[in-house]
Amino acid sequence: MNRRKNLLILSGLVTLLSIFLMAVTGIRVEASAINDYIIGNKIKPVPITYREGTFSEWDGYENGVGKPEGVVVHDTAVDGDSAPIEEQSFNNNWPTYQAYVHAFVDDSNIIQIHNTDYIVWGAGPTANYKFVQVELCHENNQDGFAKSVANDAYYVASKLIQYKLPDTPGVTVLSHNQVSQKWHETTHIDPDEYFVRFGYNMDQFNDLVGYYYNNLKSSGDVYGANAPSNAGVAADNVIKVNNVNGTYVPLVAFQNDGSVKKITNRALANNTPWYTDQTKQFNGVTYRRVATNEWVDMAYVI
Numbered sequence: 001m002n003r004r005k006n007l008l009i010l011s012g013l014v015t016l017l018s019i020f021l022m023a024v025t026g027i028r029v030e031a032s033a034i035n036d037y038i039i040g041n042k043i044k045p046v047p048i049t050y051r052e053g054t055f056s057e058w059d060g061y062e063n064g065v066g067k068p069e070g071v072v073v074h075d076t077a078v079d080g081d082s083a084p085i086e087e088q089s090f091n092n093n094w095p096t097y098q099a100y101v102h103a104f105v106d107d108s109n110i111i112q113i114h115n116t117d118y119i120v121w122g123a124g125p126t127a128n129y130k131f132v133q134v135e136l137c138h139e140n141n142q143d144g145f146a147k148s149v150a151n152d153a154y155y156v157a158s159k160l161i162q163y164k165l166p167d168t169p170g171v172t173v174l175s176h177n178q179v180s181q182k183w184h185e186t187t188h189i190d191p192d193e194y195f196v197r198f199g200y201n202m203d204q205f206n207d208l209v210g211y212y213y214n215n216l217k218s219s220g221d222v223y224g225a226n227a228p229s230n231a232g233v234a235a236d237n238v239i240k241v242n243n244v245n246g247t248y249v250p251l252v253a254f255q256n257d258g259s260v261k262k263i264t265n266r267a268l269a270n271n272t273p274w275y276t277d278q279t280k281q282f283n284g285v286t287y288r289r290v291a292t293n294e295w296v297d298m299a300y301v302i
């Protein structure tokens with residue numbers, strides 16, 4: 001009896017151990033599944049659209065205008081929302097909300113609504129004067145979540161590069177949760193509580209930011225040397241441009257110092273399609289390349 005009892009206990013322990021191992025393994029697989037899906041499918045982040053909004057406060061960071069120290073990652077906590085919906089909501093209501101952020105991201109949009117050289121109100125006074133702030137909208141399925149996270153990580157990596165900041169999780173990339181724990185000026189724990197719905201967490205997100213950051217720095221592409229060789233043939237690489245305020249669409253040329261200069265002897269006709277293969281930013285504006293050194297402001301893309 002005793003022996004049988006011991007065997008039962010032993011078999012029970014083995015079962016418990018295997019359940020535990022399955023749980024651990026399952027969690028690990030689940031946690032990396034999103035990044036594996038994004039990188040495996042080379043999900044291409046969308047370009048950053050910059051539409052300056054209505055926020056009328058123009059304060060510099062504690063280190064000055066154009067000197068953020070990193071990026072705070074939020075989620076909107078609104079199921080069923082989207083970047084354009086949030087853009088409109090905050091542009092209409094920020095004085096009531098007493099809140100504003102630099103950008104909203106969803107599965108198909110990265111919309112920047114305030115120049116990141118200046119602060120916004122999203123994470124308490126200390127963090128506001130230090131960080132660019134981006135909000136991730138809620139998706140309801142894994143594919144949408146993966147696309148939105150790819151866009152979010154691309155935005156974060158782009159901002160770190162734009163401001164010549166290192167990618168240091170917890171220092172230059174923080175969740176709102178980490179900001180709350182560090183300065184105790186807010187109690188929000190986003191985006192962690194949203195990430196967990198998809199088995200995701202900030203460590204995984206930081207892995208993706210780091211991957212994009214390193215590839216963008218070394219090759220200008222989020223997938224680096226592994227970028228698809230057919231890059232440039234996707235449907236979204238044909239853009240149509242229009243200038244509602246004029247008869248043609250102006251072009252700029254990038255200068256050696258990274259700034260842009262208006263091209264005076266050439267422009268694009270309204271309502272014309274153009275093949276584009278590159279995206280570049282200057283001063284918070286995103287440009288698409290249409291010729292060797294001829295670039296069009298994304299604001300003219302329809």
Ligand SMILES: [Zn+2]
Nearest residue numbers: 074176188190
């Ligand atoms: Zn937040």
